[in-house]
Amino acid sequence: MDEELKNLIKVWVSAIISISYCYYLPPRIKSGVPRFLSVSPVLALFLVLPLFFSSLHLSLITAFFLTWLANFKLILFSFDKGPLIPIPTNLSRFFCFTCFPIKVQQNPKSQNHLPKLVFAIKVAIFGVLLHLYGYRQNLSPTVLLGLYFVHLYLEIEIILTFVKVVVFISLGCDLEPQSNKPYLATSLQDFWGRRWNLMVPAILRPAVYAPMRRVSERKMSSGWALFPGILAAFIVSGLVHELLFFYMIREMPTGEVTLFFVLHGVCTAAELAVKKKTTVMQRWRLSPAVSRLITVGFVFVTGGWLFTPQLKRSGVVERFTYEAVLFVEFVKHKLFTLLAIKIVTS
Numbered sequence: 001m002d003e004e005l006k007n008l009i010k011v012w013v014s015a016i017i018s019i020s021y022c023y024y025l026p027p028r029i030k031s032g033v034p035r036f037l038s039v040s041p042v043l044a045l046f047l048v049l050p051l052f053f054s055s056l057h058l059s060l061i062t063a064f065f066l067t068w069l070a071n072f073k074l075i076l077f078s079f080d081k082g083p084l085i086p087i088p089t090n091l092s093r094f095f096c097f098t099c100f101p102i103k104v105q106q107n108p109k110s111q112n113h114l115p116k117l118v119f120a121i122k123v124a125i126f127g128v129l130l131h132l133y134g135y136r137q138n139l140s141p142t143v144l145l146g147l148y149f150v151h152l153y154l155e156i157e158i159i160l161t162f163v164k165v166v167v168f169i170s171l172g173c174d175l176e177p178q179s180n181k182p183y184l185a186t187s188l189q190d191f192w193g194r195r196w197n198l199m200v201p202a203i204l205r206p207a208v209y210a211p212m213r214r215v216s217e218r219k220m221s222s223g224w225a226l227f228p229g230i231l232a233a234f235i236v237s238g239l240v241h242e243l244l245f246f247y248m249i250r251e252m253p254t255g256e257v258t259l260f261f262v263l264h265g266v267c268t269a270a271e272l273a274v275k276k277k278t279t280v281m282q283r284w285r286l287s288p289a290v291s292r293l294i295t296v297g298f299v300f301v302t303g304g305w306l307f308t309p310q311l312k313r314s315g316v317v318e319r320f321t322y323e324a325v326l327f328v329e330f331v332k333h334k335l336f337t338l339l340a341i342k343i344v345t346s
Contacts, residue, residue, distance in 0.1 A: 004055050011049045015066055016095065018042045022074060023094045027087055036078035046071050050247045056320050059247045060152075061159065065099045067247075068240060072203045073098050081206050096167055101160075101176035101199035119161055126154045133321045141317070145308060148317045151324065176202060186291035188268040191299060204233045223276070227269045234265025249314040260306035267298075 019042075026038045050063040076082025083102065088094040096102060129151050136144060157178055164175045176199045185191035193201055213222075213229035238261030242253040286294070311317060 004053060004058060007052050008058055011052050011062060014045065014049065015070075015099070018045055019070070019095050019098050020091060022077070022098070023087075023091050026078070031078065031080040036075065039074050039078055043071050043074060047243075056248050056316065056323055057155070060244065061156075063244055063247045064156070067243065069101060069199070069203070070098045072207050076203075076207055082203075093171055096171060096173070100163055100167060101202070102167060102171075102173045119158075122154050122157055126151070126158060129154070130324055133325050136318075136321050141312060144317050144321065145312065148311075148320055151320070183296055184292060185295045186288050187295055188264060188271050188298070191295055192264065192268060200237060201233075204237060208236045209233045226272070230269045230272070231262075231265045234261045234268070237261050245310060249310070249316050251310075251314060254310055256306045256310055260302060263302060263306070264299075 022039055022042055026035050029035045029038050046066040049066055050059045053059040053062065073082050073084055077084040083097055084094065088097050129147055132139070132147065139147070160175055160178060167173050167175060178199070179197060180195045182191055182195040185195045209229040209232065212232040213225045216225035216228040235258070238258035241257045241261065242255075245257055246253060
């Protein structure tokens with residue numbers, strides 16, 4: 001664990017140096033391909049940095065902030081697009097806007113108070129999950145897999161909450177929300193576009209969907225050009241998730257995760273095509289309760305079919321839970337040591 005902490009420091013020092021370079025030099029270069037070439041070494045480095053960790057948690061968190069968010073924002077920045085344009089006023093803001101899902105042009109006075117009760121409940125549930133891992137030998141693989149996804153969701157939420165506090169105090173900005181009650185989604189368009197992992201569509205819209213739609217409009221009407229844009233965004237999302245899986249399990253992709261996103265892209269496009277037929281929608285309009293059941297059920301069924309099998313085969317869930325238990329023991333040891341030192345020196 002101590003070695004991993006040293007790697008963590010090295011990785012984020014490298015990230016700070018790289019983003020500092022992107023702040024000072026590339027803006028002086030013409031936007032487009034020349035600026036993209038100037039930031040490409042940083043893009044390549046951010047693809048490699050998650051491999052410095054043997055820990056699933058640190059590798060995945062680093063990939064989330066650097067390989068996913070920072071790389072896509074720097075690509076948009078190369079073409080004078082995205083949240084880094086206009087360029088933030090100082091290096092610290094540029095770093096935070098690059099690595100974290102920050103809302104642009106946020107008015108500090110409009111900030112809501114942090115939902116302390118909700119955060120406390122999440123921390124409590126997270127603690128219960130860590131306690132349950134002590135009995136993982138008695139839990140079925142399916143239950144462990146469910147705990148893994150809940151754990152991953154809560155871990156990201158807790159980390160982003162701490163980042164939210166630091167960013168708000170230092171910059172007066174807010175973070176993009178991670179999700180918006182995805183269990184209430186009444187359609188796939190609603191689930192992927194407005195409720196689940198909101199920072200992903202916020203990046204994919206300008207980076208993939210909009211360019212693909214503009215290209216498609218040259219050969220088809222604007223009403224139909226959105227479908228190639230949707231499929232392209234889902235395909236890119238699938239490829240990025242394949243990369244995230246590689247960081248976790250260090251095995252070559254099987255294509256199942258990409259197929260999951262391609263399937264959902266096709267179904268979302270088909271759903272939008274049906275919605276264009278107003279007469280069909282008037283005849284077959286479902287109640288919100290039924291729509292939610294069908295939508296969430298479809299996500300779970302297809303997820304169990306295509307998204308999770310590789311995780312089950314690789315044993316990543318067992319490693320993930322083992323790391324969580326090891327981390328708890330490490331924290332307990334450090335706290336006990338600090339307490340002992342305080343008692344001796346007092």
